[in-house]
Amino acid sequence: MGDFEFDAATALDGEGPSYDLRIPGGWGAETVNGGFMLALLTRAMDAVTPFPDPIVISGLYLRPAQPGPAQIRTELIRAGRTTAFAQASLWREGKESLRASAAFSDLSTASGPGFTVGAAPALPPPDECVGMEPASARGISIAERFEYRYAETPGWIQGSPTGEPSAEFYMRFRDGREPDMASLPLIVDAASPAVLEIGIERVTTIELTVHLRARPAPGWLRCRTATRFLSDGYHEEDFEAWDSAGTLVAQSRQLAIVLR
């Protein structure tokens, strides 16, 4: 899949467990996107674990990072019979930027009960929705990697935040790459924060946890973001991604803080 931007940007050379790499430009805003860094570490952890599917990934954001030379260090914590656990860290200029851990399993052999409360976002067909042109993203390069489609233009884009910190929209890679387990850790952090709709402009992630539930079917993802509790600038941001077959594929939550 090296013809796609995401795969080229997250390719790791060498055998591991440590890697030298270059964090490319174009995957962030003022700093490198947190989900992009988490996807990099998930790819590195995947290489040291015997199961194909990251089912839960948690990352602690220690320092913002800029594009440039970097190192990844990985550790296989435990490989059990059905679940394996790994840790990885991303270093930039001798300083640790992100520490992540994950559990891996094989969802193709998973079996057990199912039950769903709630449903995918109800949206008109993508062709009847409005896009968010890259120009609207105001220098946020990560937004140029994706297409977003909303039932109506979000209030914050028009300078009129709705007062409701939530959103539903379609999302896909702009270059045609299909979603998969490797790219979902990026996708859950690559949309506009829900708090833009209550007039907040800049936030940064402290911790991000992603649950991956199923390998996504090709096509548009239906996504939902929401913040319910903002206290002294601290807030959670929840993200759900549903695939074109109507299956919840990712559910994430981050703790973020408002920047002034």
Added chain:
Amino acid sequence: MGDFEFDAATALDGEGPSYDLRIPGGWGAETVNGGFMLALLTRAMDAVTPFPDPIVISGLYLRPAQPGPAQIRTELIRAGRTTAFAQASLWREGKESLRASAAFSDLSTASGPGFTVGAAPALPPPDECVGMEPASARGISIAERFEYRYAETPGWIQGSPTGEPSAEFYMRFRDGREPDMASLPLIVDAASPAVLEIGIERVTTIELTVHLRARPAPGWLRCRTATRFLSDGYHEEDFEAWDSAGTLVAQSRQLAIVLR
């Protein structure tokens, strides 16, 4: 606070950064409660960080643990100007059971915007609610450490699951200890799983992330648990704890799997 069970059970002797301890009985079911182990590691991380409040804690459950001799190893990852990051692991019989990481800050000096969607569970006064007697907990020793009060007796206790995987209830330590930042990581994992109401009896935690938003006021906590997505046995369990002043103090999510 050594007169209370929780403080005696989580006391750490010595200077750190590593500790020898004995995991006491009475804080779990078939195995030691995951939230109890996370509270142990949070206490150990607190000892190596310069800020008083754990604002986010994430734990990866590698192996179940039984009571008995154990070791904790801690690492201060980074101490920044307003936030510090630490990691800790719990070892039992030479094997790692839990690896956790956390960010600490000082919430007494936090300032920033606030906004809330939703509210604390609406419940009758505690005296008009029904309790869950320890006998109902069927050998689940962790339930003997707490009092729970429900508006109505939960369906699963009566052998008639409601079919709705959610619950609202009061909760407090049975011995009169007040809730605080140290005990919240235990409290969020010490109530009955919401999936009991859809007929599922045994689950185990893979990962648990806890956001702590405020130091709780004394008194009963109002709590809410819910599971929305159960797929092939994997499911999230969300937990909210609101203090007696009506403030959200903890919000947690775990990825768990159904056991047969």
